[in-house]
Amino acid sequence: MSAFLIAQIVLTLFVFVMLLSSAAVMVYAERKVAAILQQRMGPYLVGPKGMLQPLADVIKLMFKEELRPRAADAFLFALAPMISATAAFAAFAVVPFGAETTFFGLLSEPLRLQVADVNVAILVVFAIASMSVYGVVLAGWSSNSKYSLLGGLRASAQMISYELSYGLALASVLVMANSLSLSDIVNHQAGTWFGVVPRWFLFIQPVGFLVYMTAGIAETNRAPFDFPEAEQELVAGYHTEYSSMSFAMFFLAEYINMVTVSAVATDLFLGGWHGPFLPASLGWVWFLLKVGAILFFYIWMRWTLPRYRYDQLMRFGWKVLLPIAAVNLLATAAGVLYFGI
Amino acid sequence: METPAVHHGAMFDTNELVINMGPQHPSTHGVLRVVLRLDGEKVVDADVVIGYLHRGIEKLSENRNWTQIILLTDRMDYVAAATNNVGYCETVEKLMSIEVPRRARYVRTILCELQRIASHCLWVGTHAMDIGAMTVFLYAFRERELILDLFEEFCGARLTYNSMRIGGLPLDIPPGWDKKVLEFCMIMGSKVDEYEELLTHNRIWLERTKGIGIISGPDAVALGLSGPPLRGSGVPRDIRKDEPYAAYDEMAFDVPVGSAGDTYDRYLVRMEEFRQSLRIIRQATEGIPEGPIVGKVPRLIKPPAGETYHAIESPKGELGYFIVSDGKSTNPYRFRVRPPSFCNLQGLRALIRGHLVADVVALIGSLDVVLGEVDR
Numbered sequence: 001m002s003a004f005l006i007a008q009i010v011l012t013l014f015v016f017v018m019l020l021s022s023a024a025v026m027v028y029a030e031r032k033v034a035a036i037l038q039q040r041m042g043p044y045l046v047g048p049k050g051m052l053q054p055l056a057d058v059i060k061l062m063f064k065e066e067l068r069p070r071a072a073d074a075f076l077f078a079l080a081p082m083i084s085a086t087a088a089f090a091a092f093a094v095v096p097f098g099a100e101t102t103f104f105g106l107l108s109e110p111l112r113l114q115v116a117d118v119n120v121a122i123l124v125v126f127a128i129a130s131m132s133v134y135g136v137v138l139a140g141w142s143s144n145s146k147y148s149l150l151g152g153l154r155a156s157a158q159m160i161s162y163e164l165s166y167g168l169a170l171a172s173v174l175v176m177a178n179s180l181s182l183s184d185i186v187n188h189q190a191g192t193w194f195g196v197v198p199r200w201f202l203f204i205q206p207v208g209f210l211v212y213m214t215a216g217i218a219e220t221n222r223a224p225f226d227f228p229e230a231e232q233e234l235v236a237g238y239h240t241e242y243s244s245m246s247f248a249m250f251f252l253a254e255y256i257n258m259v260t261v262s263a264v265a266t267d268l269f270l271g272g273w274h275g276p277f278l279p280a281s282l283g284w285v286w287f288l289l290k291v292g293a294i295l296f297f298y299i300w301m302r303w304t305l306p307r308y309r310y311d312q313l314m315r316f317g318w319k320v321l322l323p324i325a326a327v328n329l330l331a332t333a334a335g336v337l338y339f340g341i
Numbered sequence: 342m343e344t345p346a347v348h349h350g351a352m353f354d355t356n357e358l359v360i361n362m363g364p365q366h367p368s369t370h371g372v373l374r375v376v377l378r379l380d381g382e383k384v385v386d387a388d389v390v391i392g393y394l395h396r397g398i399e400k401l402s403e404n405r406n407w408t409q410i411i412l413l414t415d416r417m418d419y420v421a422a423a424t425n426n427v428g429y430c431e432t433v434e435k436l437m438s439i440e441v442p443r444r445a446r447y448v449r450t451i452l453c454e455l456q457r458i459a460s461h462c463l464w465v466g467t468h469a470m471d472i473g474a475m476t477v478f479l480y481a482f483r484e485r486e487l488i489l490d491l492f493e494e495f496c497g498a499r500l501t502y503n504s505m506r507i508g509g510l511p512l513d514i515p516p517g518w519d520k521k522v523l524e525f526c527m528i529m530g531s532k533v534d535e536y537e538e539l540l541t542h543n544r545i546w547l548e549r550t551k552g553i554g555i556i557s558g559p560d561a562v563a564l565g566l567s568g569p570p571l572r573g574s575g576v577p578r579d580i581r582k583d584e585p586y587a588a589y590d591e592m593a594f595d596v597p598v599g600s601a602g603d604t605y606d607r608y609l610v611r612m613e614e615f616r617q618s619l620r621i622i623r624q625a626t627e628g629i630p631e632g633p634i635v636g637k638v639p640r641l642i643k644p645p646a647g648e649t650y651h652a653i654e655s656p657k658g659e660l661g662y663f664i665v666s667d668g669k670s671t672n673p674y675r676f677r678v679r680p681p682s683f684c685n686l687q688g689l690r691a692l693i694r695g696h697l698v699a700d701v702v703a704l705i706g707s708l709d710v711v712l713g714e715v716d717r
Contacts, residue, residue, distance in 0.1 A: 038479040146360050306545045307473025309699045
């Protein structure tokens, strides 16, 4: 039992550290991929092929002066980045990233590669994603700056309207898997059809996947839906007045949110750690590959597409995405009832 | 100017939000300042404030001799310096009735059109970046670099060229330069298609530019717009065609015009101008005549007393010079520039009223202003 407990604690710490480093990897990947897309070099001075660039960035940020506008609300101004960062980390806690393992017989009973196997994991992800909007809104309001305020307002409107479609896309999956637990949903996708096509929900739920990804991009405020921080319009949106480590926290939260959205998408639609060729104990490799592919897509989008306008985004969210998600959910429910999957 | 505040009800404090956009803002292209009065995100009214880059070039010119002024004109529209040089030199030539040799006129045409492409490269890059498409910016700068290389080979400078002299050119084109220009035309043709692939049929791009900042032809004329913003509204006014200068009368090219007069049409007009410019460069480069590069210019340049106005089609619109000479001194009595950016910027207030904050940056980009020229 105690070995199990220690393993659980070690796992939790491991996930925390991995998430932190995933943000660093993402920063590096974003800069390198952008550079390749734009026919530039990207970072190449710090470390081999510039791989230590994120570290250099962090050190630079740490040594910067922490500035706060005199008119800002001191308490909320300090609180906002913490909410953002905490919410980003917390959401990943319920995301499973590998099959049960005993670590080559080290443990007497198998341990799930997941910080907490909550039986309502989907709801937890959803709830915590909604929490992160507070960080952005409070940052926008407490800075007492007009650009920040506009950024914060945009963020709250955008996140709330896309949460509905996000939730409906999630719901269509849970109707099919008949469970709210992410591990159950992943295990539901094990195996193949006709020996070739993996039994991923992506193939039964392509619409759900598209809605989920679109809403996910809007949820994480990434291009082409990056209005809250639209650089060309609002300077830097809600984090205009932030500097040093409090800015770094927003930055960190943005990347970790992306990782979480991709990880949840992998678990919901891409069969999580299930995949051919590799033994079950190496399922996490598949998981990482799939998450990586989605993250690459994220970066690719950002550097290719122009930005939507704020009102167009809202119209798209309410008049296009939400009806599609709702119809998709109804159709799925009807299908499940009729075929009894 | 005074518009009453919009009242939605007594419950909330519904004052207008006044936002000071610029002079230090990522997308006001230098030091433009726009004071926006917002109702939510909608622009109720706007004040365009200029003057942050004023260097007094016009007054300065009155104390320089005629040749020294060429160098000052470089500093106005610094993304199309050679065009400014040509405009100024031709004005003085007109005042002094100097005949410019045909070879010099051909080279001037090539340089002007190269500048148009360079300026439009900068425009397409920044305009796309303002709307959020970052990558086009770097693609466009990649090609602009090639043009700067050509200019560097011609006159040694990459930004402010000082590449003209009154009566002709300071130096002949280096051997093999014309081949490099033709090579560049080959490359550029496919690159323009590349930009268009990223933008022209992109749905987000269409939604962001179609129907934004519509201005009708008569309104555009009344506001004094010129260049692509005017042609985008369907007015086929191009000084290269209407009052040809340099060697444009010997070139075959079309003047693209828009129909709707919105941001998208202005975009299409400029994209087509890329191709027309390439067409002109090809013709001019292949047909460069032999001969002298400088006409008969007196050793001391001292135009006879009188005044003249001469305008050319710069990448941004009508670039005109009004010069008064007293016939006694070696510097102009009065030197005045009609900069296209300044006049086009007058349209901004009319364009952005009623649009959203996000459109403001799109419209600033769509007018393609260079603040160095606005303020001088």
